[in-house]
Amino acid sequence: MHRGRERRVRGSMMLEVVMASALAVIVLALLVSTQIQVLRNYQRTINHNTANRAAYNALREIREIAQQAVSVTVSGNTATILLPQRDANGRFRTPIQPDTANPIVVQVNFSTGQLRLTQNGQTRTLLTNLVNTTPQGAPYTPFSVQQVAQGVVAFHVRLSVREGQGAHAQRMWFEECILLRNATQN
Amino acid sequence: MRRHKLRRTRGSTMVTTLIMGGLATVTGVAYLDIATQDMRTAAARMHEVSTQNLADGGLQAITQDIWRQFKIAQRFDAIHSALNGASPTSLRWVRTGVFAGVGNYTASVIGYEQPDSFTRRITVRSVGWIDRNNNGQLDAHEPRQVIEQTFDLALTRSAVFDYAYFVNNYGWMYGFSNEQLVMNGDARSNGDFEFRYGSGGPPVINGSIYASPNEKLSPRAEGRIILPGGNQAPRQWDAATYATRQLTDPMMRPVYNSAIHGAFGSSTFNLWRDYLYNPQGHLINNSPFGSVLADVNGTRRFDSYTLDNRPTSELVLPDLNDLNYYINLSRTWRNPKATFSDGLPNPNYNQPARIEVWNPQQNRYVRVDTNGVINGSIALIGYRDKPIRIHGPITVTQDVVIRGYVEGQGTLYAGRNVHIVGDIIYKNPPDFRGSVLDSVLALNERRDALGLAARGSIMMGNTKQFGDPYPLRYMTPPFTRGRYDENGNWIPPFDARQIDSTGRMRYQSAYGDAGQNEIERLSLQIDIDQNGVIDTDERGISRIDAVMFTNFVGGGNLATDGRGLTVNGAIIAKDEAMVLYSLPLRFNYDWRIRERSLDDQPLINIELPRVASVVRLAWQKTR
Numbered sequence: 001m002h003r004g005r006e007r008r009v010r011g012s013m014m015l016e017v018v019m020a021s022a023l024a025v026i027v028l029a030l031l032v033s034t035q036i037q038v039l040r041n042y043q044r045t046i047n048h049n050t051a052n053r054a055a056y057n058a059l060r061e062i063r064e065i066a067q068q069a070v071s072v073t074v075s076g077n078t079a080t081i082l083l084p085q086r087d088a089n090g091r092f093r094t095p096i097q098p099d100t101a102n103p104i105v106v107q108v109n110f111s112t113g114q115l116r117l118t119q120n121g122q123t124r125t126l127l128t129n130l131v132n133t134t135p136q137g138a139p140y141t142p143f144s145v146q147q148v149a150q151g152v153v154a155f156h157v158r159l160s161v162r163e164g165q166g167a168h169a170q171r172m173w174f175e176e177c178i179l180l181r182n183a184t185q186n
Numbered sequence: 187m188r189r190h191k192l193r194r195t196r197g198s199t200m201v202t203t204l205i206m207g208g209l210a211t212v213t214g215v216a217y218l219d220i221a222t223q224d225m226r227t228a229a230a231r232m233h234e235v236s237t238q239n240l241a242d243g244g245l246q247a248i249t250q251d252i253w254r255q256f257k258i259a260q261r262f263d264a265i266h267s268a269l270n271g272a273s274p275t276s277l278r279w280v281r282t283g284v285f286a287g288v289g290n291y292t293a294s295v296i297g298y299e300q301p302d303s304f305t306r307r308i309t310v311r312s313v314g315w316i317d318r319n320n321n322g323q324l325d326a327h328e329p330r331q332v333i334e335q336t337f338d339l340a341l342t343r344s345a346v347f348d349y350a351y352f353v354n355n356y357g358w359m360y361g362f363s364n365e366q367l368v369m370n371g372d373a374r375s376n377g378d379f380e381f382r383y384g385s386g387g388p389p390v391i392n393g394s395i396y397a398s399p400n401e402k403l404s405p406r407a408e409g410r411i412i413l414p415g416g417n418q419a420p421r422q423w424d425a426a427t428y429a430t431r432q433l434t435d436p437m438m439r440p441v442y443n444s445a446i447h448g449a450f451g452s453s454t455f456n457l458w459r460d461y462l463y464n465p466q467g468h469l470i471n472n473s474p475f476g477s478v479l480a481d482v483n484g485t486r487r488f489d490s491y492t493l494d495n496r497p498t499s500e501l502v503l504p505d506l507n508d509l510n511y512y513i514n515l516s517r518t519w520r521n522p523k524a525t526f527s528d529g530l531p532n533p534n535y536n537q538p539a540r541i542e543v544w545n546p547q548q549n550r551y552v553r554v555d556t557n558g559v560i561n562g563s564i565a566l567i568g569y570r571d572k573p574i575r576i577h578g579p580i581t582v583t584q585d586v587v588i589r590g591y592v593e594g595q596g597t598l599y600a601g602r603n604v605h606i607v608g609d610i611i612y613k614n615p616p617d618f619r620g621s622v623l624d625s626v627l628a629l630n631e632r633r634d635a636l637g638l639a640a641r642g643s644i645m646m647g648n649t650k651q652f653g654d655p656y657p658l659r660y661m662t663p664p665f666t667r668g669r670y671d672e673n674g675n676w677i678p679p680f681d682a683r684q685i686d687s688t689g690r691m692r693y694q695s696a697y698g699d700a701g702q703n704e705i706e707r708l709s710l711q712i713d714i715d716q717n718g719v720i721d722t723d724e725r726g727i728s729r730i731d732a733v734m735f736t737n738f739v740g741g742g743n744l745a746t747d748g749r750g751l752t753v754n755g756a757i758i759a760k761d762e763a764m765v766l767y768s769l770p771l772r773f774n775y776d777w778r779i780r781e782r783s784l785d786d787q788p789l790i791n792i793e794l795p796r797v798a799s800v801v802r803l804a805w806q807k808t809r
Contacts, residue, residue, distance in 0.1 A: 112779055
């Protein structure tokens with residue numbers, strides 16, 4: 001009786017250990033899988049947020065410039081913005097005259113995926129991961145200018161941004177309409 | 187051994203729990219970081235957008251406030267008192283506002299300049315901020331944006347003078363057919379514009395027709411051109427017909443001919459475009475050229491083809507209320523034109539305003555003004571060989587009674603009414619025929635031009651014979667209509683039978699006797715030709731060579747001599763009540779007063795009333 005019980009105890013322990021280990025492996029596998037998924041989602045969210053913030057900051061910079069502009073001319077994927085001439089204190093001269101000597105150039109290069117801004121002879125990259133199709137896959141033009149009425153000119157900026165480096169990464173669409181506050185009135 | 191095994195099993199569970207707990211913590215912290223980062227970004231965006239909109243709102247509030255005051259007064263006096271001395275450290279016209287749940291703005295005038303006597307340059311600064319601690323003050327840590335805007339308030343030539351017929355109310359053309367009405371020029375109303383054709387179909391409008399939405403009219407005007415017969419547009423002459431007619435009527439504006447006036451958009455075309463008639467409307471450089479119908483529904487050709495979907499808007503009518511302004515203008519005015527467009531000197535350069543009339547009793551010309559001003563009322567009669575001679579702006583403090591021939595260039599401002607009691611004819615009328623622009627300009631720049639501007643009304647015809655219905659029914663309510671001013675105050679409709687401060691009804695002249703016998707004598711018994719015979723043409727009004735402007739009614743009994751009426755110039759009125767006793771009625775717009783869009787200059791500046799305008803100059807973010 002005693003031996004038999006001993007053997008039974010030993011046997012049951014072995015089985016318990018095997019089952020517990022199997023369960024532990026399954027649970028750990030599930031946990032690791034979930035964690036990997038969580039990390040992937042985390043990375044995706046990070047990518048999304050990064051792209052979102054970068055695009056927002058780029059658009060903000062363009063908006064800050066363009067809304068004070070006298071004129072914007074668009075040629076292909078390049079927009080040339082003319083701000084008003086300033087006096088020694090940095091205030092715009094009146095009546096407004098375009099500062100043709102210091103144009104600001106905003107350029108989209110789809111082959112490098114960059115949005116670049118050239119001001120006072122210096123070029124900066126405002127945004128990377130630009131793509132030449134919308135999230136729906138249609139081609140688009142990043143810049144256009146519309147004369148809405150006499151003295152009312154709107155500068156449209158459209159950007160399709162890839163979330164991260166992967167070729168199949170999701171794309172986000174940004175569109176902004178900027179009113180030129182110093183547009184010529186006639 | 188068994189105890190040891192048990193201990194190891196317990197240890198792995200704990201490690202697993204610790205790992206899981208650690209992972210959960212890391213994940214939670216990461217999630218919180220992502221979530222709060224997004225929230226921080228979103229909050230920053232919200233503040234940025236909100237503060238700019240708040241600052242823009244403040245800018246709009248103060249700009250609109252200043253503009254509304256100026257638009258009503260049409261003078262700089264009040265603006266000057268309030269803003270003179272403004273600087274960034276000495277704020278003027280401070281306005282604050284709170285948008286509950288959004289933020290605050292504070293806007294004020296920080297700059298005031300006087301570039302010239304007709305312009306004031308104003309700089310306003312507006313701060314939009316989020317009042318986080320709700321103390322009503324802008325504190326150091328609170329998000330904000332600062333915007334400055336510079337704009338000009340100016341007294342400029344009014345666009346109402348671009349039209350042969352302009353009514354600051356509902357416009358109406360009733361009962362005309364075919365060539366009973368021929369309008370060679372554009373017509374516009376600051377309200378609906380209604381046509382009711384006579385039995386022979388539509389009349390001839392060789393120009394554009396405009397109507398405008400107007401909330402200030404009562405009832406409010408939708409701003410439609412109302413055409414009868416299923417929206418049947420008026421007739422027009424084609425280019426060939428028009429050109430043929432112009433051969434015998436030199437005061438018609440020219441018709442567009444690409445061989446003479448250049449292709450659309452060319453430099454030659456741009457020089458001519460403001461002076462031309464074209465039967466078909468086009469949109470060139472975003473503005474219409476040629477004949478169009480424009481109203482709340484947009485701009486379309488006479489054949490209903492839509493050119494532009496944008497609705498029209500009201501034009502501001504100049505206000506002559508401040509007669510002292512015109513008295514001062516007349517006293518200080520000196521002819522500013524040193525040379526004509528062909529380079530030849532102007533003999534009247536730097537000469538003051540003056541007016542002379544022939545006195546048959548004294549057999550000589552008599553100057554009737556003192557430094558450009560006439561106190562009280564006056565009758566001005568110009569004989570065919572002894573015309574009224576005018577130079578510059580003349581202000582008459584009460585009524586002007588006028589008829590006959592006129593020579594020179596100038597405007598008569600009347601403190602009350604202008605009474606036209608017979609034909610007004612230029613001694614040297616313009617001739618708009620010709621294919622060489624410089625020659626046409628040089629010739630017509632020297633020809634006669636008369637402006638008649640009344641603070642009261644322009645009454646035409648023998649007021650002694652005015653009755654009901656003609657023309658008084660059209661000068662009294664309910665035909666005339668009231669309106670609201672810019673501040674929403676009710677301005678009652680014009681009532682010609684109302685007695686004013688002179689003790690006479692508003693349609694009657696203050697000149698002569700109360701019974702209007704003197705007006706009747708001046709209407710019927712003046713031998714303008716001085717040939718010893720007063721013929722039919724000298725007993726009615728069949729021709730008016732003048733640009734007429736009135737703050738109230740322009741109308742009366744016309745063409746009573748059976749010869750129809752031709753207006754070579756323009757009529758601009760709040761209400762129009764012209765009753766024709768014979769036909770046709772013809773308008774020939776005098777384009778010499780129109781500002782050319784290329785240089786904003788009219789060929790002849792006869793100091794027509796100016797209107798308040800605002801021009802935005804610069805918008806700048808300063809922080």
